[in-house]
Amino acid sequence: DQQVKQNSPSLSVQEGRISILNCDYTNSMFDYFLWYKKYPAEGPTFLISISSIKDKNEDGRFTVFLNKSAKHLSLHIVPSQPGDSAVYFCAASPPNSGGYQKVTFGIGTKLQVIP
Amino acid sequence: ETGVTQSPTHLIKTRGQQVTLRCSSQSGHNTVSWYQQALGQGPQFIFQYYREEENGRGNFPPRFSGLQFPNYSSELNVNALELDDSALYLCASSLWLNEQYFGPGTRLTVT
Numbered sequence: 001d002q003q004v005k006q007n008s009p010s011l012s013v014q015e016g017r018i019s020i021l022n023c024d025y026t027n028s029m030f031d032y033f034l035w036y037k038k039y040p041a042e043g044p045t046f047l048i049s050i051s052s053i054k055d056k057n058e059d060g061r062f063t064v065f066l067n068k069s070a071k072h073l074s075l076h077i078v079p080s081q082p083g084d085s086a087v088y089f090c091a092a093s094p095p096n097s098g099g100y101q102k103v104t105f106g107i108g109t110k111l112q113v114i115p
Numbered sequence: 116e117t118g119v120t121q122s123p124t125h126l127i128k129t130r131g132q133q134v135t136l137r138c139s140s141q142s143g144h145n146t147v148s149w150y151q152q153a154l155g156q157g158p159q160f161i162f163q164y165y166r167e168e169e170n171g172r173g174n175f176p177p178r179f180s181g182l183q184f185p186n187y188s189s190e191l192n193v194n195a196l197e198l199d200d201s202a203l204y205l206c207a208s209s210l211w212l213n214e215q216y217f218g219p220g221t222r223l224t225v226t
Contacts, residue, residue: 004157043119043205043217044158089157098212101148102171105157 003027004092006106015115019077023090023106026071030092032099035064035075038087038108047088048075049099080113087111117142119208119218127224128196136191136221138206146170147189148215149181150205158205164189165211193223201225 005024013019025033031052036044050057050064050073057064063076077084090106093099120139128134140147146165150158160173164183178194187208193200201224207215 006157041219043207043219045217046214091157097171100209100214101146101212102160102163102173103158103215104160105150107155107157 001026002106003030004090004104004106006090006109008109009107010110010112012112012114013080015082015113016079019075019080019084019111019113021075021077021088021090021109021111023073023075024071025073025090025092027092027104028071029094030104031095032093032097033064033066033073034091034093034100034103035062036089036091036105037084038089044089046100051099077111080111082113082115085111085113119206119216121204121206121218121221123221124219125222125224127226130196130198130225132196133192133194134196134223136193136204136206136223138189138191138208138218140187140189140208141216144208144210144216145187146209146211147183147187148207148209149189149191150207151175152203152205152220153199154202161191196225198225 034049035047038044087108091103148163149161152158162172167183182190203220205220207217209215
C-alpha cells in the first residue's frame, strides 16, 4: 500500500521555466513532509520540508505547498536550472519522529531541465 | 568532516546466503537508519539505531537485523537471502531527530 504517491514518473521543463512536482499521501497521521533530491550514484539529499501546520514553505528557488484537506503537496522550482535535473522524492514522517526520521518515500519523479 | 560512507559498493550473493553491509556515520552523528530501495521504487525504512539500541522498525522480517557500534557506525545483516532482497541499501545518519544524511548505498544482487 503506497502511502506516498508520485504519479508522474518523469517531467521535462525548459530552463528558466517553472517545474511543478506533485505528491499525494493517504496517511493522515503524517505530520511532516519532505522533498529529497537524488543524483545518480549518490544518496538522497534533503531539499526542503514543511510541517503539517503550515501550507507553504519557501527556500530560495524552491517552494513547497501543502493542502491537507486534499492530502496533496507540490514542489515548485523557479526558475528551473539544468543542475536541477535529478530524481525528486516526496516523503513523509510520522508524529514524534522529529520530522526527519522513519520516513516514508514516494517512488520519485525524474526531472529533466532542458537548456 | 567526512560524510556517510558505505561498503561495499556492490556485491553479488546467492539465494540462501547471508550478507553484512556496513555504514560509517557522519562525524558527530549518533543515529543511523537503514533503507531498502528496490528498482523503480522509493527507499523503504528498515530500522533505526540510536546509541546502539534499535529505535523503530519498518515492515521487514526478522531476518533483517542490525547493529550499531560505540563509534556509531552500523551494520545491516540479512540472513537467508531471497531474490527480492536485490536492491540498493541506503544508510542515513543524523544527530538524533535532526536532518538525515544519506550515504551512496550498497547495490546488492541476489541470484
